[in-house]
Amino acid sequence: MKALVTGISGFVGSHMAEFLLQHNVEVTGTIRQRSRMDHIKHLKDIQLVECELRDPFSVEHLIKEIKPDLIFHLAAQSFVPTSWNSPIDTIHNNVAGQVNIMEALRRFDLSCKMQVACSSEEYGHVEPDETPIRETNPLRPLSPYAVSKVAQDYLGYQYYKSYGLPIIVTRTFNHTGPRRGENFVTSNFAKQIAQIEKGKKPPVLQVGNLSAKRDFTDVRDVVRAYWLALEKGTPGETYNIASGSCCTIREMLDLLLSYSNASISIEEDPARLRPSDVEILLGDYTKFHDATGWKPEIPFETTMKDLLQYWRDQL
Secondary structure (H helix, E strand, C coil), X not given: CEEEEECCCCHHHHHHHHHHHHXXXXXXXXXXXXXXXXXXXXXCCEEEEECCCCCHHHHHHHHHHHCCCEEEECCCCCCHHXXXXXXXXXXXXXXXXXXXXXXXXXXXXXXXXXXXXXXXXXXXXXXHHHCCECCCCXXXXXXXXXXXXXXXXXXXXXXXXXXXXXXXXXXXXXEECCCCCCCCHHHHHHHHHHHHHCCCCCCEEEECCCCCEECCEEHHHHHHHHHHHHHHCCCCCEEEECCCCCEEHHHHHHHHHHCCCCCCEEEECHHHCCCCCCCECCECCHHHHHHHCCCCCCCHHHHHHHHHHHHHHHC
16 A cells, blocks of 8 residues: 655644554655655655645656555645735645646546545634534635635545546644644644743743634544545545534643643733634534544543643753
C-alpha cells in the first residue's frame, strides 16, 4: 500500500505520516523549499519529494512516478488570519494544488482514493438553533480561508460526479496537540505559558476573542479518522470530524493555566481580533461514526497537557 501525504512536514501531515508508518504503509510526502523539517526529522522511513503543488507539470510528474493507492491531501494555507492579509494567495494556493492533483489522477486513470482535508470554517455563520452542526447545514463562510475550503469541498464532489474519482471530503473541526503551529490559539497560549514559566516573557498572556466556542479534537484522533475515511467512507460523501462537544476559548485557556504554577495575568491584544469571527463551531460526527465506527478517544485534558509539555520541551 502506497500513500501520498501532501504537506507532510506540517502539523497534521507529520502525525499522518507516523500513523501510516505504524500501519506498514509506504509513505511519500510533498515538501517545498521553505518547508520546516523539524516535525518529520525523526521519521526515517519516508520518501520526501520537493513539489510545488500549484505547478501542474510538477504534480503530474509526481503522480506518474509514485502511482499512489491513497492520497491524503493536507497541504494548504491553513491559518485564517493570514487569509485576511493575502486572500488571493490563500485561494490560489488551496484551490490550484487540489485541482492539479485531481487532473493528474484523471489523466493517468489511477484507482487511487483521495481524502480532501476541508474545514468546519466552511459553515461560518451558524444560527443558535443549527448546532450541533451536521453536514447538511448551509455553508456561510466568513473568511477567505473558509471560501477556499468551500471551493476545495465542491471541487472534490464535482470531480467525483464528473469523472468518478473516488474522493472523500472531511470537514474537520478545530484540532490540536503536540506540534500545533504557534499561530493557532491553543498552541499560542501554551507557548506563552511555557515562556512565562521559563522567565523568557513577562507574566502577561496576550489574548484575542475569548468568548468564541470551539469543538476541539486531538490531532492523533483526527489522522485515525482520515485513514478510516478512505478505508470505510463512501466516495463522493462529506463527513464531519469533531468531538461533539465544545468550550469557550476562555475555558480552554483556564484549563491550560491550571497545569501551571506560574502567576499569570491576561491582557486583550486588539491585533488578535478578527474582522469577523465565527461565534460557535460544534460538530455532529454521527454520519462519520455510522460509516466507520470512529469516535474521539483522547480526552481534551490529555491533549492540552501534551501540548503544554511540547512547548516546555521546545523551549
